[in-house]
Amino acid sequence: MNNLAISEEWGSSCDGFVTPTGLDLEQAKNFLAQHKIRYVFAQFVDIYGTAKGKAVPVDHLEDIVTDGAGFAGGGVFGLRIPPHGPEYIVVGDLKTLTLLPWSPGYARIMGTGTVGGQPHPIDTRNILQAQIDRLEGRGWVLNTGIEPEFSLLERTADGSVVPLDSTDTLRKPAYDYRGLSRARIFLERVTESLKAIGIDVYQIDHEDANGQYEINFKYSDAMTSADTILLFKMAASEIAHELGAICSFMPKPKTSMTGNGMHIHCSIADKNSRNLFHDPNDRRGLGLSDLAYHFTAGLLEHAKPLTALLAPSVNSYKRLVVGQNASGTTWCPVFIAYGDNNRTAALRTATGRVEVRMGDSGMNPYLAQAAVIAAGLDGIDRKLDPGEPHNVNFYALSRREVVERGIEFLPQSLCEAINELEASDLFRETLGAEFIDEFVTLKRTEWEEYHRHVSDWETNRYLAFF
Template sequence: MSQISSLFPPLCTTHSNPVNPELSASCIWNCPEHNALEAAQAFLSAHNVSFILAQFVDIHGSIKSKSVPVHCLASLVSDGAGFAGAAVQGFTMSPQDPEYMLVADLTTLTLLPWLPGYALIRGTGMVGDSAYALDSRNLLIEQCERLQQKNWRLMTGLEPEFYLLKQDSEGNVSTYDDTDNQEKPTYNYQGITRNAHIIEPLYSALTKVGLDVYQIDHEDANGQYELNFKYDEALKTSDHIQFFKMSAKEIANKHGALCSFLPKLSATTTGNGMHVHCSLVDSEGSNLFNDDNDPHQMGLSALAYQFIAGIMAHAKGLTALLCPSVNSYKRLISGTPDRPSWAPVYIAYGDNNRSAMLRIPYGRIEIRIGDSSMNTYLATAAIIAAGLDGIERKLTPPDPININFFSLTNEQINTLQVDRLPENLSEAINELEKDPFFAEALGEEFIDNFIRIKREEWQRYHLQVSDWEIKEYLSFY
């Protein structure tokens, strides 16, 4: 992760320029002229860091941390920070089990610009002598290693959407900016300028640690925004997303706002998506998904079509991992021609077709069904696994469909023989269980545990009686 580019003091002839924009944590810690631990300690001392947040995520992607005094960095790297795994949701550990140890990776060391005196670090979750199988970041590392065996890397660009809200003393939620009330507020400049006191420090925090932010816009719902930063290797991008989520929440909180990644705020509100752009590259960085001789004129190679076929073959089970909450499926609706949902529900792909599950911006693949509640480590691991399955079995996808699905009737869609994604979390979990592939690829213990937790979540939801039911049925029968 490129975190500290212009902030590191010159320590060697290779990195003698302290304002060199090429300078990153990764190149410093791996430089043969540096002792990695000493370089990290010097960096932390130069920036008056007192505490390091040793950080990992639970099965939902929720960030967990322990504050470690900076003088303990050496033991954090050698032994790790210990956590009672039985207290972490999704870690199937008991009180008598060994601790979950987060063994720090110095290449992930990152300052927290909005919290002076603090840095964070990530690493490998260990139980005993083994990488813990229920740590989703470990799952992604494992899938990336499968790619490395072929001299490939998956480059991903994730597009997180979020709401800026406020909540009163009674728990009522509304848009943070009262003037953000246009019927069609997409790209509304006032949404940016009147909330610059939140957006600018967020931008500053991200850029200070090396994220290349290239656009911020007001999205389709009141109080909704999207921030885009440059793609990177899959693991680094997921790390970036965790840093972005933490930064956005904390900076918003400082200004009395609530930053929410809830997939769907209301029936009439556009949902928070997290589109995943993918391309495989070789050891030289060449895009293996790109082929200008593509007969469909989408710039895709045979390898890319096999990857697409793998995603489509496992689309229903994959949905449970990319759309992991009850609320996710309030976003996955069909929409109408005049008001599309921007969250396609049809298992298809097409050239720049935003109404299909997979959109093809020339020479790469965009997976459009995921939302901002997903655990990006888990979701990306599942995407790699499904795509590799298509490549290894040399699967062939159906032809692309370049029509607006929102303009078609169900009968017309059936004629095209296009299947639909699950309509709720219960259906998605059933599809995940029916597809043995993900248990084989990501581990039976992990998938079984995920299914159990999500079935409990569905059951808790199903036991609730909503206001809609009272209004609809109170005096109807």
């Protein structure tokens, strides 16, 4: 059990691990020296939202924040830099300097991805920053609370994948004490790692599938939320690996399991941190302002192309299904509607916020939030009206009954979603034509590879059928 214990180096106290704000270069060097940091991970994310970077000896920190760390962009999906093209340079931002308690002796720094001295237009962190700048121009900030679900699994001797806890077998295990308690070593290590660097974890629960969990963080501005999700995935993956487990963010790991969602709670605040989505005098009684309703209407208006960016893999659409899921209740509604605390609609409203529910844990959080801002601002600028809320259990309705209510469905395959994205003038204009073309090309290739693959299901069904 010793290898499962929280490291005594940092687990007993969070004091001193949070990087002070406003550090200059010399102060940053002193902070890293104080914590015996040997390497700084100069980091960025690829188009899929996965962590990329280089380990740089700490005595070269100054190089990262001045000249930047150079990368051969042709070696990374989604940067659209040919092998003979210019270097992709990440210029570190000291505000993002963070210790990595799960990797003693390491810190990380993120920054602006540049080519030729200019921010690279299809670096997804830059894409999010561009949308944040649009909000800042109006004196606004988007606050988001992102809820990542994940599966804690292990691979058996025969190659199959099963929940790490072999006793986690309840038919309906949501909030189960035993399932939560028996994963506590992993969950505690991840939680204490995040708390040690100032990420406010406020609750942990066992989700609706065997081996499935969720760790929730306090909301923050959109960029901080995306950075937090990246740190969480890094910590969870490495800690699981040390324990001989797999922390999977796959949208639908098994047919019999509920999928891994990543819901995004949204609200806009002004420079005084006043929630502009809240109105206690809302005539609909939902506690929402006109601004919130316009934002919601924008999300509904662009829900179909938005799905390609929030549910970006072939596997996403095994989770995002019309009708009952093989694993029972599905928490990933495909109905393009909103409702008061209605978890069967694509958008759920609560007092002062809107929850986007169709996304999964395979999303790139930078790209997803950029798209949410773009869609929401379009609704605000055009003063779109989402209509009246739908407070009905959509799962209890037939497809015909849903259609009769004027409700459409989200795309049911990656191919369908990509077609919607490619045809979207809004996202081509706001996220950039070059980015959309690259994303569509990559995802079409993914779909074609999948579509040509002969699965076990096909073999079992058709081998001796005809």
